[in-house]
Amino acid sequence: MIAEKRYSSAHPFLILLLMGLGLAQALFAHLRPGDGFTGGAIVALALLAVTMKNEEARLASPVALVLFEGVGLAAFLVLSFLGMGATLMYNVLVGRGGVFGGTLPAGHNGGQLFTSGTIALFNLSVVLIAAGALGRMARAFFLADSQEVDR
Amino acid sequence: MDWQSHLPVLLVALPLTGALVFPFFASGGRTIRRLGILLSAAVVLALTGLLWQKVATEGPLLYVVGGAAWNLPLPPGLSFPPRIVLFIDAFSVVGLGGPALLFLAGSFAWAGETQGDSRTEGLAGMFYLLAFASILAMTVTGDLLSLILFFGLFSLSLAGTTALSGRKQALEIAFEGLHFWAVFSVLALFGLALIYGRHNTVNMSALAGVLQFGLVEKVALGLIVALLLTRCGAFPVHFPLFDYLQEATPSTACLLIAGAQGGFYSLMRVLFSVYGSPLGSVPIGWGLIVSGAFAVFFGLALPLLNRPLRMLPAFVFLVQVGTALIGIGAGLACLGDVRAMADFGMTALRGGVAQVVLAFPASALLCLASTSLLGDEETAGFSAVVRARLLLFFLFAGWLLAGLPPFVGFVPKLLLHESLFALNPVLGALSLAASIAMAALMTRAFYALSLSTKQSHRGLNRLPLGVLLSMGLLTTVFFVFSFLPVWMLSYVIDPAINALLDQGGFMMILRGGGM
């Protein structure tokens, strides 16, 4: 009977690439397909590749993931109630200048990254939530799977 | 702009926020968990009351989520609303009132049940709040996509709540029900894709204006109505709700019945407001009537022939669903014919809505009483004194459901009796026979419950406070309504039906009507 399932390790470069891809999905979400959730899923995959390599990391309690979830959730709620002066989730930053508040030129254009106002911030907070939640979910499935092999 | 214009969105956002932060505070102890659930329910009930008052004085309310202003659904230059629009009229308020009441009743029961470890309880409370928040969201939303998506969220949290209840069959039933509902959601989404592909919008109000009743729309209607019928627990697709109800704890029973109430609301909204008068010429109203008649027949015949007492609430609820469907189907069948509508269709529709408003909470009361009477296998039963008190509640619920006059339960039955025979004499006979059979079933179940003495010696001497409060709340509400049946009809049911049948007003919302 096999005592432990072996999970192959990923190259650090691949993990960095996955992280960057996930964040890019969220940041560019107003310009192309994809959103915070898909970005978060990719980040969760990267986290999984880190933690599944060795057993201690796999069995460690997922405090970091819970923290991700909590911070992301708090940011999401603050952002959505911030627009309450107009309506819930109103985009308060757009067109105001600053980092995310650029203004799009009129007419067709190729799209500009920093014009989305709170949309990018919403997507980043969703990345945190999704990475935390999906990471915990995948961890639970991995643990259930390895326990099944143990039996 | 005063804060009251934000009421529609607060009604959804506050319980949703409560659900999302609940697991983080759940480790703080039992009192915090109880307070969180009860506070959410109380806030929802208060907001519903405020909305009721606002709609009664100012007419239909509108809210554009994320828009520059709450009443600007169509930015200049667009012909379809790009954002999610929330919409509340007199009918929506009636659709919100029942779930809000059952939310508070179920929360009392939930607070009474809580004793497990903080992790499970945190998850269970989150699922519980999430389910109620999605019921409210499905009621106030103005577009079909969020209706279907929130239904997915609702079925998900329902399965979670059921799976965590710890009953013997709970996991299997949760799996089967969620799988069934998920398949139907996908089919409804295909129907929505058909509509979207043709009309480029999913907003209900915009759709009501542009919809032409062709083949595509018929197929889409069939798929979406099938999903809503699974949510109501209607006959051929009743079994997820039926099974869930058999394994339900008191709080989950309130949740399930509130969900079915919301399902009826969405069903009528799609049938009457979005599709409207063309449906009078197709046999969908008769389809609903036949489905309801089968539900009434099986729901009464099977338990009278003998079935376990544990299944009684599920069967009784099936009968209530069937009766409501018959009333609504009769109203729908008269939709194309102005004279028939005025003669008896309106009365049948009033009966159907009154059935959803009154008989569903009564079924929740029956569920609460009978699950407490039967108890779990693990827990000890109650002593004879407590059983006698529980039997009083059971008797009251049975009285309401059988439609016997002193209490308010007779209102929907009377309305249906006096209208259905005009549509078809067989239906009139069926509804009279169903009332009598329901009275017989209630009598029989009452004897079976009161004569069983097997647990009376080693019983608990006190009823849990939560269940008592929850049953007390429902009983009080029914007592109050029993004194005011006419007020109830003319100030609750009739405005709702007028708003429902006013399809022109529903189309005008986006054009600036109803401000």
Added chain:
Amino acid sequence: MRDLTLVAVLVLFAAGLAGVVFSQDRRKRVMALFFLQSSAVFLFVSLGYRQGGRPPLFTLMAEGGPMALPSAQAMATSFLILSSVTVALLLALAFFLPRREGTIRGERKGRSR
């Protein structure tokens, strides 16, 4: 091009429906459900396609040529989230069920893998 995506939708839908209806194994039924949901996502994405359309980026004026619809993709992603969470919960239930019953299949005893 558009017709090809519709063919893909049909194939996914048929495979999913066959799995949902005919399969006995719970995990296989969940995966078949995921096929069904993916076909719906695919259908929504293909609904937004316009022949020779530009990316949906414009401010106030849309000049020159059709534009792919972004809202269809937004709908698809929101359903994607829901479907993945549903599938995760179903899988979790399917994983927990055999421990209580001894078998993953409803009727037959024995390991199903």
